[in-house]
Amino acid sequence: MKKILLGTLSISLVSLYSLFVYQAYAQTPADSIKEQLITNIASRVAQLKLVEKRGIVGTVTNATNTQITLSDTQNNTRFVDVDELTKFSSPKSKNAFGISDITKGTTLGILGLYNKESRRILARFVTVVSFPKVIRGGVALVDDKNFTVDILTLDGKRFAIDIDYTTTTYSFTPIGGYIRSGFSKIKEGYSIIATGSLDPKNENKITADRVVIFPEIPFIQKPQSGISSEK
Numbered sequence: 001m002k003k004i005l006l007g008t009l010s011i012s013l014v015s016l017y018s019l020f021v022y023q024a025y026a027q028t029p030a031d032s033i034k035e036q037l038i039t040n041i042a043s044r045v046a047q048l049k050l051v052e053k054r055g056i057v058g059t060v061t062n063a064t065n066t067q068i069t070l071s072d073t074q075n076n077t078r079f080v081d082v083d084e085l086t087k088f089s090s091p092k093s094k095n096a097f098g099i100s101d102i103t104k105g106t107t108l109g110i111l112g113l114y115n116k117e118s119r120r121i122l123a124r125f126v127t128v129v130s131f132p133k134v135i136r137g138g139v140a141l142v143d144d145k146n147f148t149v150d151i152l153t154l155d156g157k158r159f160a161i162d163i164d165y166t167t168t169t170y171s172f173t174p175i176g177g178y179i180r181s182g183f184s185k186i187k188e189g190y191s192i193i194a195t196g197s198l199d200p201k202n203e204n205k206i207t208a209d210r211v212v213i214f215p216e217i218p219f220i221q222k223p224q225s226g227i228s229s230e231k
Contacts, residue, residue, distance in 0.1 A: 013147050016116075051070055051116070053113060053114070054113075056110050057108070058072040058107070067082065070110070077118075079120045079121070080122075081121065082121065082122075086099075087124065093178070097128075099126075102128075106130065108126055130197050132197065135192075136154070138191055138218075139153040148162055149192070159206060161211070162196075169185070169186070170210075170212045186211070187213075188217060190214060190219065191216075192219075193211070194206065195211075
């Protein structure tokens with residue numbers, strides 16, 4: 001009788017042990033997957049809180065194949081990462097434009113994903129931008145052969161202005177207002193305002209998009225010491 005009871009008890013213990021082992025084996029993968037899913041979701045939520053879309057404008061101080069360093073409009077240093085998904089463009093480029101075409105001093109508009117933790121931007125769109133330069137002063141020299149005009153500003157700086165077929169020229173008088181004009185109407189001594197793009201190789205030279213001359217307002221240079229005559 002004792003042998004039968006001991007045998008029955010042994011079978012029961014083995015069966016109970018087997019059941020625990022089976023349940024542990026059956027539940028562990030599911031629990032593990034569930035825990036991993038929760039971890040992934042939490043990690044993703046944390047990442048989303050750290051990242052936001054952002055756009056900046058700045059001047060290039062350094063550029064490599066994977067990173068662009070900019071000085072923004074408030075003189076803050078910004079680090080921009082680029083990858084195979086980053087798209088580059090330049091309005092003035094007729095050929096393919098990429099990271100290798102970006103040079104120091106170029107002004108860029110960046111749109112991408114800003115990481116609040118690292119304070120870096122992963123660029124998605126990189127575009128060369130140019131802000132028009134406005135020059136106010138008087139006509140110091142007219143070059144009829146090369147279609148250029150030298151402008152002397154009130155603070156003594158001298159700029160060479162290229163005028164081509166795309167330049168819009170106006171003449172302004174108090175009575176007549178703005179009248180379409182041309183290069184031949186520009187005379188030395190006239191007050192003038194020129195708007196255009198700076199030459200990246202010469203900070204004292206611009207290509208004019210628009211020129212306004214004031215024939216009835218002579219330019220009077222204020223006394224300056226050390227007036228620059230650079231072109």
